[in-house]
Amino acid sequence: DGGITQSPKYLFRKEGQNVTLSCEQNLNHDAMYWYRQDPGQGLRLIYYSQIVNDFQKGDIAEGYSVSREKKESFPLTVTSAQKNPTAFYLCATSLQGPPAEQYFGPGTRLTVT
Amino acid sequence: SQKIEQNSEALNIQEGKTATLTCNYTNYSPAYLQWYRQDPGRGPVFLLLIRENEKEKRKERLKVTFDTTLKQSLFHITASQPADSATYLCALPGAGDDKIIFGKGTRLHILP
Numbered sequence: 001d002g003g004i005t006q007s008p009k010y011l012f013r014k015e016g017q018n019v020t021l022s023c024e025q026n027l028n029h030d031a032m033y034w035y036r037q038d039p040g041q042g043l044r045l046i047y048y049s050q051i052v053n054d055f056q057k058g059d060i061a062e063g064y065s066v067s068r069e070k071k072e073s074f075p076l077t078v079t080s081a082q083k084n085p086t087a088f089y090l091c092a093t094s095l096q097g098p099p100a101e102q103y104f105g106p107g108t109r110l111t112v113t
Numbered sequence: 114s115q116k117i118e119q120n121s122e123a124l125n126i127q128e129g130k131t132a133t134l135t136c137n138y139t140n141y142s143p144a145y146l147q148w149y150r151q152d153p154g155r156g157p158v159f160l161l162l163i164r165e166n167e168k169e170k171r172k173e174r175l176k177v178t179f180d181t182t183l184k185q186s187l188f189h190i191t192a193s194q195p196a197d198s199a200t201y202l203c204a205l206p207g208a209g210d211d212k213i214i215f216g217k218g219t220r221l222h223i224l225p
Contacts (some may be wrong), residue, residue, distance in 0.1 A: 092156070
């Protein structure tokens with residue numbers, strides 16, 4: 001987990017509510033990533049950012065939004081438009097973009113009922 | 114489209130033996146390949162990177178091979194231990210080379 005903090009570890013929300021997941025890093029890494037992992041599935045990229053004030057959509061961006069106002073922070077908002085939000089969300093950072101190795105946070109398990 | 118395949122079946126290996134995991138890919142020629150380890154309920158941890166011009170890479174009890182002709186990487190753990198039990202993910206560059214794509218992973222059980 002190193003210098004990457006994700007909070008909270010478990011999050012419960014009612015359907016129709018937006019929720020923001022926190023990701024903070026003190027590694028001074030430029031690149032940050034958000035992934036979603038479902039049971040028995042690999043990691044799927046939601047959004048990523050190579051530099052402050054810039055970010056790109058990943059493979060499953062619909063229903064999510066992000067901001068990168070500070071180098072240390074890359075919060076992810078799961079909106080009510082996301083059809084199946086219940087999942088394990090992982091934030092990662094890397095010193096630079098690929099092929100630099102990625103460092104992962106401990107994850108947030110979101111349950112929406 | 115780019116596709117990564119890892120054995121979806123769990124792999125059971127006796128302690129002390131060599132565990133070999135496979136990562137196959139189709140529809141592109143990656144410049145590198147990465148392997149990560151993930152324990153239940155935790156984020157993945159980077160293990161090794163191998164580039165297309167490297168046939169083999171070693172780190173302690175770990176060995177990775179990269180066969181660009183077969184479009185396959187093999188991940189070996191020698192003298193396996195129960196503590197090696199985890200899910201192992203391979204990852205390759207995604208389109209545009211500014212991201213990586215992960216396979217679904219193979220769960221490895223080392224039996225004492």
